Amino acid sequence: MRIAVLSGKGGTGKTFVSVNLACAAEQSVYADYDVEEPNGHLFLNPERTVKAPVTVMVPEVDMGQCIRCRRCVDFCKYNALALVQDKVLVFYEVCHSCGGCALFCPAKAIAEKERAIGSIEEGESGNVTVLTGCLNTGEASGIPIIKGLMDKLPKDGDIMIDCPPGSACVAMESIRAADYCVLVAEPTLFGVHNLSMVYDLAKLFKKPFGVVLNKCLPEENPAERFCVEHQIRVLARIPYDEELGRLNSKGRIAAREDKRYRALFERLLEALRKEAVS
Amino acid sequence: MKVVIPVESRSLEAPVCPSFGRTPFFALVDTDGGTHEFLDNEAAASQGGAGIKAAQALADCGAAALITCRCGENAAQVLNAAGVKMFKAQDGSVNDNIAALKDGKLSLLTEIHPGHHNHGGK
């Protein structure tokens, strides 16, 4: 089953939940779709890694063929081309790779070439195959990398997708192929506010979903109240644990080091299998 | 020569607009002939690359110099290729800056910022 783990808010525990779920399964794939700040690999420390660049197509203008008609400059919605002193300038970082300039050039003077914007690294960590997407600094959009990761996912088996925070286009792209969404929430006003956003997102995409309440304190939990009010299934309640925080700060995986957490995540996995079936 | 200055409104007494790519208007002043006109900045409505589009428009209208508060690196690339000299604007109106230019009091714009990159692009 393909599980997408999202939260709306950063720092609630997406990576914690997705990494530990991957470790609790017999065999699984962990895919890090938070390509701006991928973190899963810091815990899983994959070995035998292979890295491949992710490229996008950008225009290359042959000034020998160019008739200076400016059709490309005028067409481009992103203003990625300019014609100055008889030369066409191309601005790669604003190019959206739509292919329009090459398509519509009357002199067929524009070809497209590949340009690297990031990478995907594949490796093994015990029972987990680790896929890490990474966007180069200065690049605006991670969508092509997420699409690349999507292509690498196996058809079957357990796949944990660690999604980017928020509910904008990158988050949306991440849940497209998921069978089930796990929404992770922390017990603060911020947590609830952002939980409601990913709740809306999951509903919009008609994905079945459930909530994991993380860092639970003895006091009243606004996120739990939200779940009750909206009749959302709570899959697990993970109490706030200082020791866990310390373990996490050192990049250690709870399910691999602590029997209680292993059991917790095995139970969660079971609950998810039941959910995915029904 | 033709000098261009981003301006908040269609008036030579109006202050220089702090933005280049998204200024609402450009004042185009002919310092030799003493004439002037105002250009609507169509780049202001762009979803991205506004600086590039604005710079293209200035290159097209034959500007020899630009007086501006700031300029991004992509726009600067276009302007440099077009041979447009960039000067740093001082506090004050368009007229104040034209006068300062004529008196040789304006310095060249050397700080080119990396751009606002607000093309969204998902």
Added chain:
Amino acid sequence: MKQLLILSGKGGTGKTTVASALIALSRSRAFADCDVDAPNLHLVVSRMSEPEKADYHGFGKAMIDPSKCVRCGQCEENCRFEAIRDFTVGEFECEGCGVCVEICPAQAIAMRDHVSGELMLYRDDQSVFSTAQLRMGSGASGKLVTAVKKQLAQEACDAELAIIDGSPGIGCPVIASIAGVDMALIVAEPTISGMHDMKRMIDTAQHFGVRCAVCVNKYDVNLANTEEIEEYCDSFQIPVVGRIPFDKTVVQAVNRCQSIADYPDSPAGKAILSIWKNININFIG
């Protein structure tokens, strides 16, 4: 107007916690929330009246007129974003490039304005607060961030200091928020993830030529990591303006819609006051 931007790279390190406290302590009359994807600042700044709202138009999106469509399929074939299926343009996939509009032999496709979010402006006689909410699944977050900053500059032009709560990550909304700021305060946490992301954040900020300073939040969770962060910053000559201990008072404050500055005797409250004094003397003045 001087601009101080609060960033982190990693989410959940405490940007909004720090930003809201600095806003209170500095008595700033201009502040903004540039985390347009998941804005939170409005939950913890002093209560203001109803905001002025304005629709925000991101990219135009293509729309196919079924009455003109001859179902040739050229649009779908040439769409690089896989946004066209069954002669319908998907709202979330379309990036407004215009290829389909141009290529359609029947001129059945046109670009339509698209509301991809909402700009909000809170105003009272003391201060101006600019923020926005991006609609779910939208792109053009960078442009909306720029709109938030522009709104702030326009409405609060006589304010001396503007404090801006940034968004997580290193992509376009962050890049857009960095432009034109005087200083970025990076909130770091002493965890492996936090340190990794802080480095990418510093890299990004320096790539765009912005002056940085760092503060370490929840520093006592891992002292060794905190020291590593401080050594790293030292080696790159990035000033470390303070350390904030882990403090449950912060959660209490947030859940009561307050900033930690309202708890000046708490460990976190004291630490943030010291950070503010440091920034004020050494960087703002």
